[in-house]
Each structure stands twice: as C-alpha cells, then as structure tokens.
C-alpha cells in the first residue's frame with residue numbers, strides 16, 4: 530500500500546540537521562552517511578534530499594536531475610570508501626513487508642567483507 534511521506538521520520542530529521550550523522554558524501558540532491566548499526570565493515574546509507582518514501586515513490590516522482598544525482602552518488606560513495614575494489618552490495622527495502630523500517634528512501638551499501646546471500 531502507498532503511504533504518504535511522513536516528515537517526522539529519522540532521515541528527514543537528519544536532513545534538517547535535527548539529528549547528527551556521520552556524513553560520507555553530500556551532493557545537490559543526495560546525502561550519504563554511516564549506518565548507526567553497521568551490519569558489515571562498510572555499511573553506508575545513501576538518501577535523496579527530496580521527500581520520497583521509497584524506491585517506488587522516487588522512481589515514479591523524482592526529476593531526472595534527482596535520479597541522476599542519486600544514482601551517481603551511490604557509485605561515488607562506493608568508490609570513495611574503496612568498496613569497489615573487493616565488491617559490494619546495494620539494497621533498498623521497499624515497504625514494511627519489504628523490510629523497510631525508515632520511510633524515507635535509502636540505499637544500503639554493504640562491503641568490506643565477503644557477503645553471504647542476505648544482509649538486512
């Protein structure tokens with residue numbers, strides 16, 4: 530089921546500067562920061578600055594500029610932290626049944642170890 534964007538979610542609060550985060554990269558339309566509960570030696574979240582609930586919402590409503598910036602940011606972050614050298618995993622949970630806990634689009638970047646079949 531589609532849900533409206535709730536701007537009290539934790540990533541909206543990080544974007545507004547109300548909560549701290551460890552920034553890895555900031556671009557015009559995207560922000561990347563370390564996951565607070567890392568499940569791998571490299572565990573970074575990349576989010577669009579715009580108010581998008583999920584990948585579903587973002588891919589339907591975001592501008593081409595936002596989509597380009599976000600896509601580029603994910604790859605740039607992986608290279609910036611050296612995850613590209615040994616392989617990494619991208620994951621975006623969509624909706625509660627998809628395992629999404631924070632209702633602001635985020636792509637997880639996992640790396641720094643051999644990755645098994647599933648993470649998060």
Ligand code: 5GP
Pocket residue numbers: 539548550551562563564565566567621622628629630631632649
């Ligand atoms: P999801 O289950 O929605 O795909 O993933 C949410 C992720 O956000 C989890 O990996 C969780 O550890 C992370 N997270 C939750 N709250 C915070 C926070 O306040 N700061 C940071 N940096 N990460 C958070």
